[in-house]
Amino acid sequence: MIIASFLVILAIFLVVGLASARVATGERKDYYIAGQTVSPWLTGLSAVATNNSGYLFIGVIGYTYATGLSAVWLMFGWIIGDYLGSLFVHRKLRHATGETGEASFASVMSRWHGEEFAYWRRIAAIVMVVFLGAYAAAQISAGGKALEGVLNLDPRIGAVAVAGMIVAYSIAGGIRASIWTDAVQSLSMLVALSILCVVAFYHEGGLGPAFASMMPLDDGRYMNLWPESGELVGTGAMAIGFFILGWLAAGFSVVGQPHIMVRFMALDDEKNMQRTRAWYYGFFILFYILAAGLGLLSRLYLPELASGDTELALPRMALQLLPDIFVGLILAGIFAATMSTADSVVLSCSAAITHDLTPSRMEHPLLLKAATAGTTLVALILALSGSQSVFSLVILAWSTLAAAFAPLLVLYALDRKTSEPAAIFLMVLGIAIALFWRYGLGWHGGIYEGLPGMAIPFVIGWFLSRPATHEEIKASPVETPAE
Template identity: 75%
Template sequence: MILASFIVILIIFLGVGLASARQATGERKDYYIAGQTVSPWLAGLSAVATNNSGYLFIGVIGYGYATGLSAIWLMFGWIVGDFIGSTFIHRKLRTATGVTNEASFASVLSRWHGDDFAIWRRMAAVIMVVLLIVYGAAQITAGAKALEGVFEGFDWRIGAIGSAVIILAYSIAGGIRASIWTDAIQSVCMLGALFTLFFVGVSWAGGFGSMFEQLSTMDNGTYLNLLPESDELLLTGALGIGLFVLGWLFAGFSVVGQPHIMVRFMALDDDRNMQRTRAWYYGFFVVFYILAAGLSLLARVYMPDAANIDVELALPRMAEGLLPDILVGLILAGIFAATMSTADSVVLSCSAAITHDLVPQRLEHPWMLKAATGSVTLLALALALMDSQSVFSLVIIAWSALAAAFAPLLTLYALNRRVSEPTAILLMLLGIGITLVWRFGLGWQGGIYEGFPGILIPIIVGWIMSRPATRTELKQSPVDATTD
């Protein structure tokens, strides 16, 4: 029964994606940004589904299970940081997409002020392809891990291959429109799965009072401490905790550097509808994270011995123990929905980077666009099948490196600063370099998220090396003139 309900829901996803092909025109802008015709509610739900990926269902819930109530600062910082970025960047990016008539994230940035940063664009494409394939592989792995946690003896590689086949089928058929349509229904499935397990779990635990009473004795009475206590904090006391929270705020701000998420806002039908899009996006976002925080605590009540389980399988194992088979299938489908909603977006963003930014001559024919999509999917699957790292770690590495590469330049553009191409290249490489050294050289990522210095330092350097756009330039710039 578990497998049957799971398969039925996956068939629905596939059907919705394939149905979108009826509106496809085959043109590059239609394939990669749906001809900029996406309504606010679809754009918002698609963006939130893409953001809240297997990282939420597997990584964040597992992190909260192991860490305790202090994990709430990760969620708080993520949402607030994301919101700050959206207040001054999203609408300008949507406007720039229309003005430049480009269909890829890197091309829009390279032509923001009417120039063509061709060298920067190709370097950016290489970085996107490498990091996004890692990101996509992590999503495929997350869904497969969930199946392995529920079906005893199940080979997770079969789940990974099945996920890749479904993504490939509807992505090739309908492009970004298929991704957005399936994201919308996947958002509803994800929310239903979280709500179902949360309320059943609270009832099983004897109510909220009983749940917190049991949690209060765990980890020597520190599990419900609101403030993190870790040897990894770079500084002690309020300053160390403040930097820890600020780091996760930058993790949320990092959304503006994620091509696979920002393309949803680029595809919006009208930049004047950005406020409505954000209402859908943050409404679902807040609910998702509240439920994820609650479920991470409930999982610890249900499985108190954290030392003897894989924390990234906490959610599916709790679902299997508390829910009837048909609802376990819903939970599995919710996890798969989360992973696929991100993986298909990643695949299409990689494809756009290859066909529009990396190759010497832009590829326009529909079969070339679809061939690139297929190739990227196979590469992500191959990496997923070789992966041995945790989903949380893989996603954070790719997330922070992408953010450090692109968020500083996009921030400067949104603040009406002008940079030269050498400066743009410097900022991109500086951000990635700082991020990698922070994590792998210094090992400080546990105390402060590596994207914090990776974004902040290039913004400061870029501000010094850039110049403000003059009033005449702002008046002449279609990007700025339409967003006053």
């Protein structure tokens, strides 16, 4: 029954994605940004599905299982930081997309002020292919873990299945297929996680008894709001402040994620950005509350995972508490969630290859689709050969992309202009700082490496840049309520 339910629900997702081909034109802008015709509610649901995906339902739940209540700072920081970035970056990016007529994240940034930063664009494309490829591999790996957690199958089978479905509907409908399936996946996962959370609390006797049962875990440390001192850099209030500030920076880092920002680039009208934010953050908050609650509860139901793979917590918990038909829904939802990010990442990689990296742009629909299929294959190979957890792999890719692109994008959103050599310097500097912070200093556990990776290049970039003229800004819009 689990397999039947899983296959039926997964088939629905696939049909929705394939149906998008009926309105696809095959042209470059349609394939990569859906012709900028996506409604606010679809944009919001798609962006939240792409942002969370296997990272939330596999990685964050596993992280909460392992660390306890202190994981709530991840939720708080990620959402608030994300929101702060959306207040002044998203709409400016959507406006610049319309002004430049470009279809890829790097191309829009390279022509933001009417010039052509060709060298910057090609270096940016290489960065995207490398780190978005790792990101896609993490999502494909998450799909394999979901199948392993419920059906005890080789995770490589799930990885291959995720890759196969991505190729099928991404080639058929491009970014529109990804956005349509994202919306269905968001709604299905909200229902599935809500049911599991209610059932789990019910079996523990309600909220009060459940939290009372958690209090003694790890000698009382599990429900400590603050992380263990060994995870922090420094001591006292300053160390805790840096820890929280790090997660705020992690949320703000969304402005440097091409696969998420392309959703806002595809919005039908920049005046609808506020409506989009309402859908986006409404679902974002619900998902994180449910994930945090299930992560904590899973420690009660699955104590044996403490010495194993904590990222199997959600599927194993569903298997223990829910009827088979709902277990199939959870499994299909996790599978679909991993695809919602993996397909977006793959399409962003494809855009980087066909429009930013190659000497001449590929415009033929067959070449666009071939690049998508090839990128998916490489990501699958990485997923099958990798050994890192979904959580750590996503954080690495996330922070590096943020350090590479967020400083320059924020400067642009603040109406600053810089030269191409300076733009290249800021991108390389940000990446170098983030990687050194993680691998050289080893401080990423206490302070998220994207914080110095974004902050230092931004400060330097402010002094290397100048205010853009009115003509260069091209009458960038002021935030006004949607009509």
